[in-house]
Structures are given as C-alpha cells and as structure tokens.
Amino acid sequence: MSDSIVVHANRNEPVVFTQDELGWLPWLDPFPEEDLTERHWAGLVDRSRAKSDYFRLLVRDPEVLEARTKTDKDIFYNTADGLPRAERELAAAATSRYNGCIYCASVHARFATVHSKRRDDVQRLLDEGVGAGLGARWNAIVRASVALASTPIAFGKQHVEELRGVGLDDAEIVDVINSAAFFNWANRLMLSLGEPTKGADA
Amino acid sequence: MGTETSDIIDILAGIEPGSSLDGIRARRLQARENAQKSYVALFEPVDFADVAAAERYAVAAFVAGVHDEPAAAGFYFARLAKAADRLDWVDALKAEIERARTQGPYGAFPAGPLSVEDKAGLIYRVAGDGQRVLGARLAAALEHAHLLVFRPRDAAPAAMQALLDAGWSTTAIVTLSQLVAFLSFQVRAVAGLRTLGASLGHHADAAAQAS
Numbered sequence: 001m002s003d004s005i006v007v008h009a010n011r012n013e014p015v016v017f018t019q020d021e022l023g024w025l026p027w028l029d030p031f032p033e034e035d036l037t038e039r040h041w042a043g044l045v046d047r048s049r050a051k052s053d054y055f056r057l058l059v060r061d062p063e064v065l066e067a068r069t070k071t072d073k074d075i076f077y078n079t080a081d082g083l084p085r086a087e088r089e090l091a092a093a094a095t096s097r098y099n100g101c102i103y104c105a106s107v108h109a110r111f112a113t114v115h116s117k118r119r120d121d122v123q124r125l126l127d128e129g130v131g132a133g134l135g136a137r138w139n140a141i142v143r144a145s146v147a148l149a150s151t152p153i154a155f156g157k158q159h160v161e162e163l164r165g166v167g168l169d170d171a172e173i174v175d176v177i178n179s180a181a182f183f184n185w186a187n188r189l190m191l192s193l194g195e196p197t198k199g200a201d202a
Numbered sequence: 203m204g205t206e207t208s209d210i211i212d213i214l215a216g217i218e219p220g221s222s223l224d225g226i227r228a229r230r231l232q233a234r235e236n237a238q239k240s241y242v243a244l245f246e247p248v249d250f251a252d253v254a255a256a257e258r259y260a261v262a263a264f265v266a267g268v269h270d271e272p273a274a275a276g277f278y279f280a281r282l283a284k285a286a287d288r289l290d291w292v293d294a295l296k297a298e299i300e301r302a303r304t305q306g307p308y309g310a311f312p313a314g315p316l317s318v319e320d321k322a323g324l325i326y327r328v329a330g331d332g333q334r335v336l337g338a339r340l341a342a343a344l345e346h347a348h349l350l351v352f353r354p355r356d357a358a359p360a361a362m363q364a365l366l367d368a369g370w371s372t373t374a375i376v377t378l379s380q381l382v383a384f385l386s387f388q389v390r391a392v393a394g395l396r397t398l399g400a401s402l403g404h405h406a407d408a409a410a411q412a413s
Contacts, residue, residue, distance in 0.1 A: 003366055003371050003372040004366065005359045005362045005363050005366065006359075007359070013312050014312070015311070015312045015313065015314030015315060015316060016314065016315050016316060017316075027359045027362050028362060028372045028375060028376070029372055057376060058376060058380070060372065060373040060376040060377075061243070061373065061376050061377045061380055063239075063243035063247065063248065064240060064243040064244055064377065064380045064384070065380075066239075066243075067236045067237075067239035067240040067242075067243050068236075068240055068380070068384070070232055070233075070235075070236035070239075071232070071233050071236040071237050071240060073232070074230050074231070074232035074233035074236065075230065075233045078230060078232065078233070081229060082229065082230075098307065099307050099354055099355065100307065100309065100311060100354065100355030101354070101355070102312075129319065148390050148393070148394055149307065149390075150305070150306070150307070151268070151269055151305065151306040151307065151351055151352055152269055152270040152271075152305070153269060153270075153271070153389065153390060153393040155390075155393055155394055155397055156397060157397060157400065157401050159397075160397060160398055160401045161401070170222065170223075170226055170398065170402065171226045171229060173398055174223070174226050174227070174230070174394075174395070174398065175230075177390075177391060177394030177395060177398065178230065178233060178391065180390070180394075181387050181390035181391040181394060182387055184383075184386040184387050184390055185383045185384055185386055185387035186383075187354060187383075188350045188351075188354050188379070188382060188383035188386055189379055189380070189383050191350075191354040191355060191357045192346075192349070192350055192354060192357035192361065192379055193362075193375075193376070193379060
C-alpha cells in the first residue's frame with residue numbers, strides 16, 4: 001500500500017477565530033464509507049459520524065476513537081450535576097484559542113454562546129484572546145484552562161483557589177480540569193490531521 | 203497483572219479508593235472508564251498492527267518527559283523496558299528529552315490578523331546520535347510528537363509527508379496522533395487532579411488545626 005497525503009486545490013482557510021460554522025479538510029485519506037465493518041461502526045459510536053471525514057479518518061483506529069468519543073461525551077454532556085454546560089464549553093473554547101485551533105474554537109465558542117447567552121463575551125475571548133476580561137468567574141475558568149494547556153503544565157494551587165473563590169466546588173473544578181484537559185487531546189487531532197475551511201461541511 | 207487493569211490516571215495522580223476525588227471521579231464514570239479504555243486501546247491493543255509496542259511506549263515516555271511530568275515519564279519508561287530489551291533506547295530518549303524541552307504552545311497562525319500573535323520557538327530535530335540509536339522511523343515520530351505537543355498550530359501536510367517518508371502508514375499516523383494527543387490529555391488530567399488533591403489535603407490539615 002502506498003499511502004499519500006491529500007492535497008486540497010480550493011482551500012478557503014479562515015484566518016481569524018470565529019463562531020461561524022466551519023468545514024474541515026483531511027490531509028490523509030479517511031477510511032472508505034463503503035468498507036466500514038462492525039468494528040468500525042462501533043468505533044464511530046454514532047452512525048451519523050460515518051458522513052464526517054474527520055471521524056472516518058480517526059476510525060482507522062476504531063477502539064481508540066470509540067473510547068475517545070465516550071470520554072468526550074461524558075465530560076461535556078453529563079450535566080446531571082457539576083459545572084454548567086456553558087462553562088465546560090468555555091474551558092474548551094479557551095483551550096482551543098490558546099493552542100490555536102480555529103476549528104475547535106469555532107464549535108465550542110458557539111456552544112458556549114448557546115448555553116450562556118453571552119455571545120459578546122465569547123466573541124471577545126476569540127477576538128482578544130485568553131487575556132480578555134470576561135468577569136471574575138469566567139476569567140478564573142479561562143486562566144485555569146490556559147495554565148493547564150501550557151507545557152510544562154502551569155496549573156497550580158493558585159488556580160484551584162481562584163476557582164473556589166468564584167464559587168466552584170471540587171466536583172465543578174474537576175469538570176474544568178476534564179474539559180480543558182480533553183481539548184488538549186482534541187485540538188492536536190484537528191490541527192494536525194487536516195485544516196479548517198470556510199463554509200460548513202455538507 | 204493488577205497494574206494493567208488499575209486506573210492509570212488514579213495511579214499517577216495518587217487518588218486513593220474511597221477518597222473525596224475518587225468519589226468525584228465516580229460521578230463521571232463513563233469519562234473515567236473510557237479514559238482508561240483509551241489507554242488500553244493505545245498500549246494494550248487487540249493487535250499492535252501498524253505501530254509496535256516499544257514504539258508506543260517510547261513516544262509516550264518522550265511526550266511525558268518533555269511535559270516535565272516525571273511520574274508519567276517513569277511509568278512509560280518502565281513499560282518500555284518490559285516491552286523491549288532496548289536499554290539503548292532509554293538512554294537515547296532521555297538525552298532527546300533534555301534537548302527537546304521548551305515552553306509551549308508556540309507557532310504561527312494562518313497569515314492575516316492573527317500573525318501578530320505568532321511566536322517563534324524550537325523546531326526540534328533528533329540529534330545524529332539519537333537518529334543512529336532510535337532509527338529514522340522512531341526519530342520521525344518523536345519530531346512529530348514535539349510538533350504536536352509544543353506547536354500544534356504549525357502542523358501542515360508536510361509533517362504528514364515526513365511520517366509517510368519514514369515508513370508510517372496512514373493508519374499508523376492516526377494511531378501515533380491519537381497516542382500523542384491522548385498523552386497530552388492524560389498528563390493534564392493527572393496534573394490537575396494531583397493539584398486539586400493536594401489542596402484538599404491542605405484543607406483537611408487546616409480543619410484539623412482549627413478544631
């Protein structure tokens with residue numbers, strides 16, 4: 001098998017962070033939809049993900065994709081208790097802004113806006129970066145996310161204390177840690193296996 | 203075999219069964235179990251197929267090492283030693299970790315308004331000695347891991363081509379990318395929980411002193 005990279009002739013790369021819907025173009029061949037086996041379907045978790053180039057590329061290692069996806073879903077969608085969804089999305093968006101993932105930031109900034117109704121604040125995070133003033137509680141979440149995203153990791157007890165100071169309990173702090181840590185996984189896949197393009201995926 | 207099935211994040215973060223953090227993690231059981239399943243899928247897969255066990259542990263040790271996370275690095279180095287009789291790799295990897303350490307994230311944004319935020323930094327390449335001991339294929343993986351860890355926004359198709367040229371298949375590149383990205387998550391989950399756990403210890407001390 002002689003594998004090769006995928007060259008996209010008509011690139012339409014976004015050059016700023018945005019809450020608009022973006023598409024994503026893979027640099028390697030996604031697994032062919034018609035060749036998916038039961039093992040691959042299990043890896044995709046949701047059958048609709050077979051339409052996504054991103055997930056059909058990742059499904060080349062189905063067990064890792066399945067576990068990754070289930071980790072992601074519980075961290076963000078299990079809102080029976082813990083941190084409000086909007087602030088988990090804020091941690092994801094801030095991490096993506098800091099690492100430089102325009103695609104991930106667009107998705108999770110939109111979710112943060114939907115769940116918080118604070119579109120302008122979310123946009124200021126995108127426009128001004130992680131130093132934007134967003135109020136004490138959001139600032140604490142952004143600062144903690146940025147410290148965790150730094151290499152070496154700069155997250156320290158001062159970040160825990162700041163989060164407690166703005167009213168987060170220990171379970172909510174764990175949600176910040178999980179949400180921010182997870183996006184250090186997601187950002188590196190989206191940034192390194194393909195590129196964003198203006199206009200939503202079909 | 204106990205350590206093979208124990209939760210690696212709990213082990214590395216020092217979370218004891220029955221502790222407060224153990225209880226909090228139990229409230230995100232799917233996340234906890236699937237973070238562990240991700241580890242198992244990457245390091246104890248049904249078949250190692252496109253990426254050898256020793257390569258997986260070597261890259262993981264390098265990624266943990268450049269994060270300056272000694273517990274995680276030690277964990278993966280120990281597994282590398284068990285998976286393969288490659289003491290020469292251990293020494294070469296430790297030397298490369300020292301050469302590769304820096305502070306991230308940095309790199310360039312797409313040319314435009316964000317270019318003012320571009321930040322230059324180390325473009326890491328494995329040294330000649332490292333190349334000889336580790337081989338071109340693993341050296342290419344370490345260079346890619348460094349790109350992903352420190353300057354993921356610099357990623358480009360050329361980096362994929364470099365891996366293909368070094369003998370990495372498309373499927374192997376997916377596994378390698380997941381491995382580096384997963385490690386980037388795992389060391390942060392561990393560091394965050396360890397820091398929170400330590401602060402709980404201080405709280406308990408403070409409460410004990412107050413009573």
